[in-house]
Structure formats: C-alpha cells, structure tokens
Amino acid sequence: MKSTGIVRKVDELGRIVIPIELRRVLDIDIKDGLEIFVENDLIIFKKYExxxxxxxxxxxxxxxxxxxxxxxxxxxxxxxxxxxxxxxxxx
Structure with a gap:
C-alpha cells in the first residue's frame, strides 16, 4: 500500500473529506458510490462498479x-x- 502523506480528521458526524487530487486521479465524481471494505485494522474505500x-x-x-x-x-x-x-x- 502506498502512502499519500495526506491526513484528514473525522468530523463530529463521522465524515472525512477526500482531497480533490485523489478524486481526480481515481475518477471519483460527486454522487459516485464508494464501497467500504475492512481488512484487519484497515478501512478501504473503492469506487463502486x-x-x-x-x-x-x-x-x-x-x-x-x-x-x-x-x-x-x-x-x-x-x-x-x-x-x-x-x-x-x-x-
């Protein structure tokens, strides 16, 4: 797994912001679905297809x-x- 060096805090509603640079690279647009996977202590997000x-x-x-x-x-x-x-x- 490759580190981006980006750190984001979780807000009071449990939300985080995915930086625009990552959304562009991963082709994630507004209203796109993201799947959430858990592996040991990792949370993995993947664009839903x-x-x-x-x-x-x-x-x-x-x-x-x-x-x-x-x-x-x-x-x-x-x-x-x-x-x-x-x-x-x-x-």
Whole structure:
C-alpha cells in the first residue's frame, strides 16, 4: 500500500473529506458510490462498479472477467466453483 502523506480528521458526524487530487486521479465524481471494505485494522474505500461483480461469489476484483459478451462476470474463485459444479453434472 502506498502512502499519500495526506491526513484528514473525522468530523463530529463521522465524515472525512477526500482531497480533490485523489478524486481526480481515481475518477471519483460527486454522487459516485464508494464501497467500504475492512481488512484487519484497515478501512478501504473503492469506487463502486456493480458491473464487475462476480455472479457466484459477489467479489469485485481487478481479476474478474466477463463472459458471454458481457452477460455475466466471474472472479477466478467463482469460475473455479462454477467449473466444479458443471463437472458434477457431467458437462
């Protein structure tokens, strides 16, 4: 993880401001949705992209791939699960 050197305080309503420089670089605009992830003691924000959600696991990763002309998306884990299920049906 790369430090930006930017520190922001949480206000009395629990809000923080994301600096304009970061919003520009990450293409975050007004009213864009942000997903919130927690990993150990880290809070991770990611721009919400519903079209990249794995149909099987619900994961959103950069490794997800779209299939059938974009009709569905699978993560590597989701693809493995689906493949095993299909093998169980003899396909």
């Amino acid at each position: 519903a079209n990249n959600t794995c149909l099987v696991t619900g994961e959103i990763t950069t490794e997800n791939k779209q299939y059938a002309d974009g009709k569905f998306t699978l993560s590597p884990v989701g693809a493995k699960i689906l493949l095993e299920e299909l093998k169980g049906y003899g396909i």
